[in-house]
Amino acid sequence: MTSNNFKRNFFLRGGAVLSALLTVAVLASAPASAEDKYPSKRLDWTIAFGPGGGNDIMSRTLISILEKYKLYPENIVAENRPGGSGAKGWGYLFAQKGNPYHISSTSGSFITTPLQANTPWQPTSFTPIALLASDDLVILVNGKSKIKTLREFIDQAKIKPPSIGGIGTVNVDFIVPKMLSERAGFKFDYVSFNKQGELTTALLSSALDASMSNPGEVLGLLQSGDLRALGYSGKKTPAALGNIPTFAEAGYDLGISMPRGLVLPPDVPKEAQDWWIATIKKVVQTPEWKAYIDKQLLTENVLYGEDFRAFLQKTQGAFADILKKSGAIK
Amino acid sequence: MDIFSNLILGLSVAISPINLAYLFIGVMLGMFVGIIPGFGPAAGIAILLPITFGMDPTGAVIMLSAIYYGSMYGGTITSILLNTPGDSATVASTFDGYPLAQQGRAGPALVMQAVASFFGGTVGVILITVLAPLFAQVTRSFGPPEFFLLVMMGLMTLIVMIGGNWRYGAISALIGFALGTVGVDLETGQSRFTFQSAEMIGGIDFIPIAIGLFGLGELYYAFYNGLHLSGSGGIVQYQKEKRFWPELRDFVETKFSMLRGAVLGFCIGVIPGAGATIASLMSYSVEKSISKTPERFGKGAMEGLVGPEAANNAASSGAMVPLLSLGIPGSASTAVLLAAFLMWGLTPGPLLMAQKPEFAWGLIASMYLGNVALLGLNIFAIPLFVQMIKVPYRILGPAVILICTIGTYSVNGSIIETWLMFAAGLVGFFMKLYGYSPAALVLALVLGPLAEQSLRQTLTISRGSFGIFLERPTSLWILGVTAAVLAAGLLLRRGRREED
Numbered sequence A: 001m002t003s004n005n006f007k008r009n010f011f012l013r014g015g016a017v018l019s020a021l022l023t024v025a026v027l028a029s030a031p032a033s034a035e036d037k038y039p040s041k042r043l044d045w046t047i048a049f050g051p052g053g054g055n056d057i058m059s060r061t062l063i064s065i066l067e068k069y070k071l072y073p074e075n076i077v078a079e080n081r082p083g084g085s086g087a088k089g090w091g092y093l094f095a096q097k098g099n100p101y102h103i104s105s106t107s108g109s110f111i112t113t114p115l116q117a118n119t120p121w122q123p124t125s126f127t128p129i130a131l132l133a134s135d136d137l138v139i140l141v142n143g144k145s146k147i148k149t150l151r152e153f154i155d156q157a158k159i160k161p162p163s164i165g166g167i168g169t170v171n172v173d174f175i176v177p178k179m180l181s182e183r184a185g186f187k188f189d190y191v192s193f194n195k196q197g198e199l200t201t202a203l204l205s206s207a208l209d210a211s212m213s214n215p216g217e218v219l220g221l222l223q224s225g226d227l228r229a230l231g232y233s234g235k236k237t238p239a240a241l242g243n244i245p246t247f248a249e250a251g252y253d254l255g256i257s258m259p260r261g262l263v264l265p266p267d268v269p270k271e272a273q274d275w276w277i278a279t280i281k282k283v284v285q286t287p288e289w290k291a292y293i294d295k296q297l298l299t300e301n302v303l304y305g306e307d308f309r310a311f312l313q314k315t316q317g318a319f320a321d322i323l324k325k326s327g328a329i330k
Numbered sequence B: 001m002d003i004f005s006n007l008i009l010g011l012s013v014a015i016s017p018i019n020l021a022y023l024f025i026g027v028m029l030g031m032f033v034g035i036i037p038g039f040g041p042a043a044g045i046a047i048l049l050p051i052t053f054g055m056d057p058t059g060a061v062i063m064l065s066a067i068y069y070g071s072m073y074g075g076t077i078t079s080i081l082l083n084t085p086g087d088s089a090t091v092a093s094t095f096d097g098y099p100l101a102q103q104g105r106a107g108p109a110l111v112m113q114a115v116a117s118f119f120g121g122t123v124g125v126i127l128i129t130v131l132a133p134l135f136a137q138v139t140r141s142f143g144p145p146e147f148f149l150l151v152m153m154g155l156m157t158l159i160v161m162i163g164g165n166w167r168y169g170a171i172s173a174l175i176g177f178a179l180g181t182v183g184v185d186l187e188t189g190q191s192r193f194t195f196q197s198a199e200m201i202g203g204i205d206f207i208p209i210a211i212g213l214f215g216l217g218e219l220y221y222a223f224y225n226g227l228h229l230s231g232s233g234g235i236v237q238y239q240k241e242k243r244f245w246p247e248l249r250d251f252v253e254t255k256f257s258m259l260r261g262a263v264l265g266f267c268i269g270v271i272p273g274a275g276a277t278i279a280s281l282m283s284y285s286v287e288k289s290i291s292k293t294p295e296r297f298g299k300g301a302m303e304g305l306v307g308p309e310a311a312n313n314a315a316s317s318g319a320m321v322p323l324l325s326l327g328i329p330g331s332a333s334t335a336v337l338l339a340a341f342l343m344w345g346l347t348p349g350p351l352l353m354a355q356k357p358e359f360a361w362g363l364i365a366s367m368y369l370g371n372v373a374l375l376g377l378n379i380f381a382i383p384l385f386v387q388m389i390k391v392p393y394r395i396l397g398p399a400v401i402l403i404c405t406i407g408t409y410s411v412n413g414s415i416i417e418t419w420l421m422f423a424a425g426l427v428g429f430f431m432k433l434y435g436y437s438p439a440a441l442v443l444a445l446v447l448g449p450l451a452e453q454s455l456r457q458t459l460t461i462s463r464g465s466f467g468i469f470l471e472r473p474t475s476l477w478i479l480g481v482t483a484a485v486l487a488a489g490l491l492l493r494r495g496r497r498e499e500d
Helices: A003-029 A056-067 A085-095 A109-117 A150-159 A172-184 A195-206 A215-223 A272-283 A287-295 A306-326 B002-014 B016-034 B041-052 B057-082 B092-102 B106-140 B144-162 B165-181 B208-225 B247-271 B275-290 B300-317 B320-326 B332-343 B355-390 B393-410 B415-434 B437-459 B473-499
Strands: A043-047 A076-080 A104-105 A125-135 A138-142 A163-167 A189-193 A210-213 A227-232 A258-264 A297-305
Touching: A043 A056, A043 A085, A056 A076, A056 A104, A056 A125, A056 A258, A056 A287, A056 B208, A076 B106, A076 B208, A085 A104, A085 A109, A085 A227, A104 B057, A104 B208, A109 A306, A125 A306, A138 A150, A138 A195, A150 A172, A150 A227, A163 A172, A172 A210, A172 A297, A172 A306, A189 A195, A189 B437, A195 A210, A195 A215, A195 A227, A195 B106, A195 B332, A210 A215, A210 A272, A210 B300, A215 A227, A227 B092, A258 A272, A258 A297, A258 A306, A272 A297, A272 B165, A297 A306, B002 B016, B002 B106, B002 B355, B016 B041, B016 B057, B016 B355, B041 B057, B041 B320, B041 B332, B057 B092, B057 B106, B057 B208, B057 B300, B057 B332, B057 B355, B057 B393, B092 B106, B092 B275, B092 B300, B106 B247, B106 B300, B106 B355, B144 B165, B144 B275, B165 B437, B208 B393, B208 B415, B208 B437, B247 B275, B247 B300, B275 B300, B300 B320, B320 B332, B320 B355, B393 B415, B415 B437
Parallel strands: A043 A076, A043 A104, A163 A189, A163 A210
Antiparallel strands: A104 A258, A125 A258, A125 A297, A138 A210, A138 A227
């Protein structure tokens, strides 16, 4: 490129930038009715974790349903923005304040990461669309264990405090048994693991007395009888787990679970939020969505808009209480 | 005869044209993923995962698994030629692989690593075929106490690795242990040395440190010595490449190293959480400690290359055992595979092999074919790669910096980790200049957190009593083996002294 060319381009570009700025200014001052036609632009979908994880799979399932039933009229671009246990991806969404063409799916870290680190955002900062499902936990013992039911487990735990394993500490794996133990009146030693594989092996080797797990990841070992499920923390026990009670059915309603939902950036127009709520109401009726819930052994748990925000608030409050008591966070 | 009929069933599945095509795509991608520093098999599998959802599960898993074991071949190429490990499992291959290249033996080193990889991979698949149920029992008996003892065995290898100046070696290891303490304390959930940064919650990743210490550190050292001014030369410092093919004695001298590496690697691979990196590092120190001439290690000993190479490949086969026979992922890569199983509607677990034999055995059979394909691919590709050492340093140097930077960034898309890599490069340069041990640092960084975590898990379970190590049969076994190894080492040393 010659210097002459460069200059011309530079000015052209300058002009373009200027006119773009003007357009933005005009649009911004225009009444809200100009945006009635939401959605009319490409959607940027932030996945705050790497490919292959639970959050990624849910996002991609939702996108394929939106595309198959032509629910979103424009293109959807999914972008993995992993890092810092979700801090990066949701930080990115937070920075898109007021822009209704960004969206992201949530998971457990949506609640726990702001408790652990200095994030500029809180789960309640975003515009909530819907809670879709929750990841609930099953309490497991070794298949050779003498303990057959949740009742027996709790009775035994009152005599001799068991060791219960789970993934991480600032996590529902610790919070659920902690709440259960407080309600049922027993003590236990929590043993924290990094990875599901190490946790399952520790339980199989009888090093642990019990563990908390997502049912989907241990289903094979449950079917073969190597592990035994005693109770389920969600609202309704999935059929694949057989005839075990939920904690609520056993008399301990904890009301805690990991939210899998959808949020928009903070302060987006009400129209966009309403459009998404109406759309998600259609999505959850599709057979593809039902199949996803079944395969992943998730609990369908739908709350829309402000109800979802209230749920996030309540869950984070309960987490923070327990974690402060145990000294994990300040 | 059951095994044979199963294997024939598997072969008939694997050999269908479409599955063969998937297999070749998989091994090629695996090689490629392995060659790019930092970009490991877990990331490669995860990125390809979404496109496999519409595929037949058997073909898809054949392809994704091929990426996994294929990457163990590719990772070594840059370890040998650039002193830059392609992924964490090939760090040990830099110790003697790069010196071999510097002596003008890059060709033989690459061929030998391909052969060792093939040998390790194939021994691994044979062991899966014949003994998978037995090894699944090993997996079942590994709780935190056993894991801690295994990690301690790994840490003992520090003594071997430090060698020469033990004070400098000890300081290097302590830096590694210190770096390993960054991140959320698993036991209490408290953040340690994270300065409230969300990026530091997960701790300091081992990849940017290893790439910086070895790859960039070596490069800075070369610049320091003025290699870039010399015009000609390249990696091989003024030395001509001698001959491309290994000599017969390379095979004869290292056949037991390969076998030891393969068996050790497989056994470690079946233990969830241990994996190919620990397997290769342990194999290196085993080779060094039983060698009659340990002083050759680190200066281009072929045993020091082929042992770890056989080990990391066998370990990647070994990691398939808990995945297939118990539905337990032993590593990041197999965890992504497990997620894939669930998406395809398969239930990984002890019943999988019985309920879906064509799937499980198709995969196993494809691993035999995949290893053969990888050996061929390597032998073809090596002459191409060897050209790299003829590139003048002033061109190669910036290219290496670029590769290291992109590789590190591509792992987590983290700028902080990229800076960390550059910082590790400077540290690596000074360590090399003053004779410290980057290898000890890396080993301590990998094993330190594992040791801390498993010991604290053990003591939580036993409520503070060390007696738990003597109560469990498997941990008694490991203690016994450790004692035997130590005793053998002492006897060997005494014997050697008497000879002198």
